[in-house]
Amino acid sequence: MRAEQRTNAKIDKDLLRPVMNTGRGWYITVALSGAMFLAAIGAFGYQLARGIGVWGINRPVMWAFDVTNFVFWIGISHAGTLISAILRVTGAEWRRPVTRCAEAITVFALMIGAMFPIIHLGRPWLFYWLVPYPNERGLWPNFRSPLAWDFFAINTYLLGSLVYLYLPLIPDVALVRDRSNGLRKRLYGALSLGWRGTQLQWARLEKAVQVMAVVIIPVAVSVHTIVSWDFAMTIRPMWHSTIFGPYFVAGAIFSGIAALILAMGVIRRVFHLEEYLRPVHFNNLGLLLLTMSLIWFYFTFSEYLTVWYGNQPGEMEVFRSKISGAYAPLFWGMVLCCFVIPAPVLAFKRLRTIRGTVIASALVVAGMWVERFLIIVPTLAKPELSFNWGSYRPTWVEVTLAFGTVGYFVLLYTVFTKLFPIIAVWEYKEGLPFGEHGERTIVSTPEAGLESA
Amino acid sequence: MTVNELGVFDSPQEAIAALRELKREGVPASSITVMSSEPLHLETDGAPASRIGGFAIAGGLIGAGFALVLTSWTSRQVGLVTGGMPIISPWAFGIVVFELTALGAILATLGRMIYEAGLARPGALIAYDRAVADGRIVVSVNCVDDAACEIARNILTPS
Amino acid sequence: MVIDLDRCTGCEACVVACRVENNIPTVGPEEAAKGRSINWIRVERYFEGEYPDVKARFMPVLCQHCEEAPCEPVCPVYATYHTDEGLNAQVYNRCVGTRYCANNCPYTVRFFNFFNPVWDAPLDKALNPEVSVRTGGVMEKCTFCIQRIRKGEDKARDERREVRDGDVTPACVQTCETKAMYFGNIADPESEVSKLSKSNRAMRLLDELGTKPRVVYLNKGD
Numbered sequence: 001m002r003a004e005q006r007t008n009a010k011i012d013k014d015l016l017r018p019v020m021n022t023g024r025g026w027y028i029t030v031a032l033s034g035a036m037f038l039a040a041i042g043a044f045g046y047q048l049a050r051g052i053g054v055w056g057i058n059r060p061v062m063w064a065f066d067v068t069n070f071v072f073w074i075g076i077s078h079a080g081t082l083i084s085a086i087l088r089v090t091g092a093e094w095r096r097p098v099t100r101c102a103e104a105i106t107v108f109a110l111m112i113g114a115m116f117p118i119i120h121l122g123r124p125w126l127f128y129w130l131v132p133y134p135n136e137r138g139l140w141p142n143f144r145s146p147l148a149w150d151f152f153a154i155n156t157y158l159l160g161s162l163v164y165l166y167l168p169l170i171p172d173v174a175l176v177r178d179r180s181n182g183l184r185k186r187l188y189g190a191l192s193l194g195w196r197g198t199q200l201q202w203a204r205l206e207k208a209v210q211v212m213a214v215v216i217i218p219v220a221v222s223v224h225t226i227v228s229w230d231f232a233m234t235i236r237p238m239w240h241s242t243i244f245g246p247y248f249v250a251g252a253i254f255s256g257i258a259a260l261i262l263a264m265g266v267i268r269r270v271f272h273l274e275e276y277l278r279p280v281h282f283n284n285l286g287l288l289l290l291t292m293s294l295i296w297f298y299f300t301f302s303e304y305l306t307v308w309y310g311n312q313p314g315e316m317e318v319f320r321s322k323i324s325g326a327y328a329p330l331f332w333g334m335v336l337c338c339f340v341i342p343a344p345v346l347a348f349k350r351l352r353t354i355r356g357t358v359i360a361s362a363l364v365v366a367g368m369w370v371e372r373f374l375i376i377v378p379t380l381a382k383p384e385l386s387f388n389w390g391s392y393r394p395t396w397v398e399v400t401l402a403f404g405t406v407g408y409f410v411l412l413y414t415v416f417t418k419l420f421p422i423i424a425v426w427e428y429k430e431g432l433p434f435g436e437h438g439e440r441t442i443v444s445t446p447e448a449g450l451e452s453a
Numbered sequence: 454m455t456v457n458e459l460g461v462f463d464s465p466q467e468a469i470a471a472l473r474e475l476k477r478e479g480v481p482a483s484s485i486t487v488m489s490s491e492p493l494h495l496e497t498d499g500a501p502a503s504r505i506g507g508f509a510i511a512g513g514l515i516g517a518g519f520a521l522v523l524t525s526w527t528s529r530q531v532g533l534v535t536g537g538m539p540i541i542s543p544w545a546f547g548i549v550v551f552e553l554t555a556l557g558a559i560l561a562t563l564g565r566m567i568y569e570a571g572l573a574r575p576g577a578l579i580a581y582d583r584a585v586a587d588g589r590i591v592v593s594v595n596c597v598d599d600a601a602c603e604i605a606r607n608i609l610t611p612s
Numbered sequence: 613m614v615i616d617l618d619r620c621t622g623c624e625a626c627v628v629a630c631r632v633e634n635n636i637p638t639v640g641p642e643e644a645a646k647g648r649s650i651n652w653i654r655v656e657r658y659f660e661g662e663y664p665d666v667k668a669r670f671m672p673v674l675c676q677h678c679e680e681a682p683c684e685p686v687c688p689v690y691a692t693y694h695t696d697e698g699l700n701a702q703v704y705n706r707c708v709g710t711r712y713c714a715n716n717c718p719y720t721v722r723f724f725n726f727f728n729p730v731w732d733a734p735l736d737k738a739l740n741p742e743v744s745v746r747t748g749g750v751m752e753k754c755t756f757c758i759q760r761i762r763k764g765e766d767k768a769r770d771e772r773r774e775v776r777d778g779d780v781t782p783a784c785v786q787t788c789e790t791k792a793m794y795f796g797n798i799a800d801p802e803s804e805v806s807k808l809s810k811s812n813r814a815m816r817l818l819d820e821l822g823t824k825p826r827v828v829y830l831n832k833g834d
Contacts, residue, residue: 008587008588009587009588012586012587012588050727051726051727051728051748051749052709052726052748052749053643053648053726053727053748055726056646057711057726058646058647058648058726059647059648059714059720059723059724060647060714060720061647062711062714062715062724063711063715117710120710120711121708121709121710121749122707122708122709122710122711122724122725122748122749122750122751123707123708123709123747123748123749123750124708126708127708129689129706129708130688130689130708132523132527138530138531139531139689139690139706140527140528140530140531140690141527141688141689141690142531142535142685142687142688142689142690143523143524143527143528143542143545143546143549144535144536144538144542144545144546144685144686145685145686145687145688145712146686146712147686147688147710147712148549148688149545149548149549149552151688152548152549152552152553152556153548153552155556156552156553156555156556156559159556159559159560160555160556160559163559163560163562163563167563167566170572171490171491174586175490175586178583178585178586179583179586189578193567193572193573193577194571194572194573194574194576194577194578195570195572195577195578196486196488196577196578196580196581196585197488197489197490197491197585198486198487198488198571199486199487199488199489199492199493199495200486200569200570200571201570201571201572202489202491202492202493203492203503204503204505204566204569204570205492205566205570206492207503207505207506207566208505208562208563208565208566211505211506211509211558211562212559212562215509215555215558215559215562216555216559218555219552219555222548222551222552222555226548230712233686234682234686234715234716235682235716235718235821236715236716236718380715383718383720384718384719384720384818385656385673385718385719385720385817385818386658387654387656387657387658387673388656388720390647391647425490426490426491426492427491429490429491429588430491430492531690533690533693533694534684534693534694535681535684535685535687535690535692535693535694536680536681536682536683536684536685536686536694537679537680537681537694537824538685545685
């Protein structure tokens with residue numbers, strides 16, 4: 001058994017370094033991603049001024065990039081819940097350095113995803129009509145509409161994820177507070193709510209996090225199910241499918257894990273956290289990603305097989321356009337990126353290295369964006385009455401919005417890593433046994449092939 | 454006037470030894486507070502059980518009730534027929550009820566936890582030493598008179 | 613409404629009449645090429661067979677005012693709902709432009725204003741004052757000329773009688789030169805639409821979807 005001693009001081013130094021020191025790379029990242037974000041704002045402003053016609057949507061393809069991005073980002077937001085909540089509930093020790101990374105992805109992905117229902121409106125300045133509030137017109141939202149369900153689901157999930165991120169963050173905020181002076185000490189002092197680290201407080205924190213983990217798992221499942229019901233509740237061919245609920249949730253967890261691996265790969269390199277985000281984490285997440293890739297393939301195959309076998313004319317038109325028609329290159333590219341390449345890379349231990357999992361994850365994230373697009377546009381392009389068939393091509397406004405929100409995500413995440421330690425310090429230490437003089441031991445057993453860290 | 458005596462220890466083992474001594478000297482457990490930068494999982498004897506779970510359930514029920522009233526009452530107020538669905542559509546409204554149940558549970562958990570942990574109130578950060586941030590254990594004893602303070606001081610700050 | 617497909621010649625006079633009556637904007641050639649032209653009623657044209665045995669089929673399609681309209685429950689702000697008279701109403705002021713209703717309409721009869729409409733002179737002088745002009749970002753569709761329905765109902769009420777055939781004539785029905793279109797009160801057993809909808813030529817579009825459309829097509833006369 002190999003044991004590695006590491007002092008408390010060193011752990012604190014490593015994990016707090018991004019918060020305490022700012023490198024040039026941080027400024028460059030903020031500048032670049034901030035520029036992308038500003039470009040998106042500019043595109044949106046142009047759209048507000050001229051009208052939503054500056055997009056490529058038309059009749060019959062009334063939804064395209066807007067709803068694709070919406071579903072995509074909500075899908076990415078399922079990273080945090082799976083890792084944090086399910087692994088906490090099952091007591092998996094290897095989750096410790098990964099939880100906050102994942103929870104932060106969830107919160108920011110949700111914030112961005114929640115923007116798109118507003119951006120895609122014909123009259124976005126009236127978005128607040130979807131909020132149930134008493135008004136002099138006596139009007140309320142229509143709670144039968146899946147879009148109204150979206151409003152409640154996404155807001156519940158956003159608030160829940162914020163709470164779930166914030167609670168375990170409190171002790172680390174106190175840590176930064178105690179190492180700061182002046183304004184930073186006051187701000188972090190306020191944010192830490194006067195946390196002292198008494199055993200009663202720890203017990204209450206752990207209890208609250210446990211309850212939150214149990215509550216947030218069904219919320220997460222319900223959120224992406226409800227988003228999928230935006231399509232499944234309609235009667236359009238290849239939309240009106242009962243499989244959409246589980247299909248979308250599986251796809252969300254799939255893309256979420258991939259996004260998490262990508263984020264971890266970047267953080268590990270950029271903040272020199274190689275000793276904390278170890279191969280075992282990428283290995284375990286890579287195995288989860290492989291599982292999700294297989295599940296995604298299973299659902300996709302089920303969906304397409306039943307459509308083909310049923311041979312309903314309306315559905316077959318949409319099916320053909322995806323398999324062999326205008327959307328075939330995108331469709332087969334998606335299958336390549338989501339299954340054909342990642343599955344073997346993740347299945348063989350020799351290929352399931354950190355680099356291998358990161359590459360597979362990048363492909364998966366791209367492939368899943370295309371998957372959302374292919375769920376939406378081909379169905380809309382081929383309505384029941386064939387006289388009305390159409391097509392779709394994006395304009396620069398939609399492309400700018402899509403990329404700009406990626407920039408926004410990077411910006412939010414980068415700022416977050418500056419404000420708070422991206423690895424939960426207390427949670428990480430909790431998993432290490434104590435030595436005599438406060439050193440922590442990381443123990444690895446070659447037989448298990450795993451490290452407890 | 455109560456005073457807080459603080460002792461700083463380098464490792465949990467030393468802190469536990471001090472705790473045992475304090476107990477031997479008859480210092481009541483309710484006046485001792487152990488602060489650390491991570492949970493120590495010491496046995497908490499006599500500590501009151503948490504009611505966070507109960508509050509979460511209560512919050513969920515309140516959320517559910519609110520959602521039921523919101524959806525049913527407002528739909529009847531508006532009174533418009535959409536797609537031949539009934540004015541009160543239980544399956545559709547049930548989804549909103551589910552979400553607001555979860556939201557109620559979440560907010561109740563957060564509120565109760567902050568309350569039970571004694572956070573977010575003035576004077577929360579008393580009897581504290583920044584040594585906690587360095588990974589050391591701080592033990593504080595809340596003593597009522599000079600004699601008790603003397604005992605505590607001898608144990609907490611030897612030498 | 614009853615439409616006799618065996619009489620329709622595909623002349624599209626109904627399309628023009630509807631656009632004049634209801635202030636439908638022309639979007640211009642570029643926008644039309646993108647698929648954004650607005651035609652509350654359109655004549656769908658299908659060709660059957662190979663030359664020289666080609667047959668052209670014409671089918672005017674407009675909002676079917678379905679009894680159980682799929683477009684209605686999906687609107688999150690109640691901008692479309694079913695009136696007591698059985699019309700599918702569209703409330704322009706309430707529409708925030710999610711376009712969900714258009715996505716759930718299997719007949720593709722809903723049209724969106726992607727830009728603020730513009731009428732080049734002198735067309736701006738030809739607007740019908742009885743119909744509102746819609747702004748950009750709002751969905752619109754055939755209303756069965758609700759302004760004419762209200763007028764007909766008001767006249768009947770003034771004369772203290774029920775609405776009868778001939779009181780209400782939508783613009784398309786009025787203009788059809790082959791008299792292929794009929795409009796009236798299907799609840800009145802004496803009305804023409806009531807009798808025609810019982811014909812053995814009667815059929816409804818996409819019946820199997822369960823939307824219960826209120827437009828009856830008469831077909832298969834040849």
